[in-house]
Amino acid sequence: MIVKFLQCHIEWENESLNLQRYSQIIQDEIGHCDLLVLPETFHCGFTDTPAHVAQTMDGSVLTWMRQTAMRHQTALAGSVVIAEKGSHVNRLVFVYPDGSITWYDKRHLFRMGNEHHRFSPGNRRMVIQYRGWRILLLVCYDLRFPVWARNLEDYDMMLIVANWPTPRREVWNVLLKARAIENQSYVVAVNRVGNDLLNRYSGDSVILDPRGQALVAAPDDQEVLMGTELDLNALRKFRAKFPAFLDRDGFNVI
Numbered sequence: 001m002i003v004k005f006l007q008c009h010i011e012w013e014n015e016s017l018n019l020q021r022y023s024q025i026i027q028d029e030i031g032h033c034d035l036l037v038l039p040e041t042f043h044c045g046f047t048d049t050p051a052h053v054a055q056t057m058d059g060s061v062l063t064w065m066r067q068t069a070m071r072h073q074t075a076l077a078g079s080v081v082i083a084e085k086g087s088h089v090n091r092l093v094f095v096y097p098d099g100s101i102t103w104y105d106k107r108h109l110f111r112m113g114n115e116h117h118r119f120s121p122g123n124r125r126m127v128i129q130y131r132g133w134r135i136l137l138l139v140c141y142d143l144r145f146p147v148w149a150r151n152l153e154d155y156d157m158m159l160i161v162a163n164w165p166t167p168r169r170e171v172w173n174v175l176l177k178a179r180a181i182e183n184q185s186y187v188v189a190v191n192r193v194g195n196d197l198l199n200r201y202s203g204d205s206v207i208l209d210p211r212g213q214a215l216v217a218a219p220d221d222q223e224v225l226m227g228t229e230l231d232l233n234a235l236r237k238f239r240a241k242f243p244a245f246l247d248r249d250g251f252n253v254i
Helices: 013-030 060-072 142-144 167-184 232-241
Strands: 001-008 035-039 075-084 087-095 100-106 125-132 133-139 155-163 186-190 194-195 198-201 206-208 212-216 224-229
Touching: 001 013, 001 142, 001 186, 001 232, 013 060, 013 212, 013 224, 060 075, 060 087, 060 206, 087 133, 100 133, 142 155, 142 167, 155 167, 167 186, 167 198, 167 206, 212 224
Parallel strands: 001 035, 035 075, 133 155, 155 186
Antiparallel strands: 001 224, 075 087, 087 100, 125 133, 186 206, 194 198, 206 212
16 A cells, blocks of 8 residues: 655644645646555644634535545545534544545644644544545644553554644654554654644654664655555564464453
């Protein structure tokens, strides 16, 4: 499977400008692709006023995602601020090449940024099926919680989108490697670049193999579309040769 990501600058709460720029980059650079991944809240940035930018599931951002996926015949993933049931969720939307969708709502809300006061948490872990791959969907702060991300022999790729600021970039890089190694999984991790009202973002978008080695890594502070081909058979052979998962511990909450 050919997986690519767009590590992009996000204009603060400027949906039209963001989508216009992404469309041009994708049109010019996507080439052949099975899955293209955008950062967390790619349409607006990590906003503290979700009501100003919130979408519905048939709104302009989801329409753009569907049209882009169908036009380029690729799956497209990225998180969107969604208004639902009197609240807001940070929803990682996965659009299939035919325009159909599935999604995961961010479970762990970043309390240090008061996200838990402005959004409602998701309540279901989501592993999707796509072209023979099983893909776990995560958003940003979820990365810090290994039990939520634990591979129960049910996924082959961890896909995580983020607005992860530069001061904590070392944490991002270390945790991504740990998740790849401990779960014997590919990790596709997509972050943004640029600045918002509070933070700077250097990117550090990367695709890791199950040994934690980078297959492709984005340059610092640059808007770039890039990717690589992932090999499911190679993953299966690695797991068969080094089946550490057979010795994992089980935990029961009493």
